[in-house]
Amino acid sequence: MTEISAADVAVPVVLRVNGDEYRITAEPRRTLADALRDDCGLTGTHLGCEHGVCGACTVLLDGEPVRSCLLFAVQAQDAGIRTVEGLAAADGTLHPLQEAFWRHHGLQCGFCTPGFLMLSAGMLESCPDIGDDELREALSSNLCRCTGYQTIVEAVQSVRDAGEA
Structure with a gap:
């Protein structure tokens, strides 16, 4: 018999990123950085150390800088997330x-x-x-x-x- 742990069960997650809503399905252990890059297609958030040391993965969560490699995607459910893709104006004017x-x-x-x-x-x-x-x-x-x-x-x-x- 194969046992399935809770960590292996994907759950629906709603991420609000740069004013857009992304409905994804993610394992509870999936990091926000991975969800942004792989599920939302927003690859501007870089993964460096994956231990929260380098800061390459920094995004704003409800206006506060956070290391997205240290947060699970489920922890960001319904929060306002801003990535580097959301920094420039809609018309492409640089921030x-x-x-x-x-x-x-x-x-x-x-x-x-x-x-x-x-x-x-x-x-x-x-x-x-x-x-x-x-x-x-x-x-x-x-x-x-x-x-x-x-x-x-x-x-x-x-x-x-x-x-x-």
């Missing part, structure tokens, strides 16, 4: 943070960029007057192996200083 990363050369290989953009968006939306020390501390929670961080910090500071978040 001020995307413009600033481009203008300040805040990316090289680009793998970490979606996570930094979403972390920065959540941070500036909740605390638009964040100080430089706090900004650097917050950004230090995400990892980048290419830029040396200074250009990322400058990009986020420029958006903060312009009040564009």
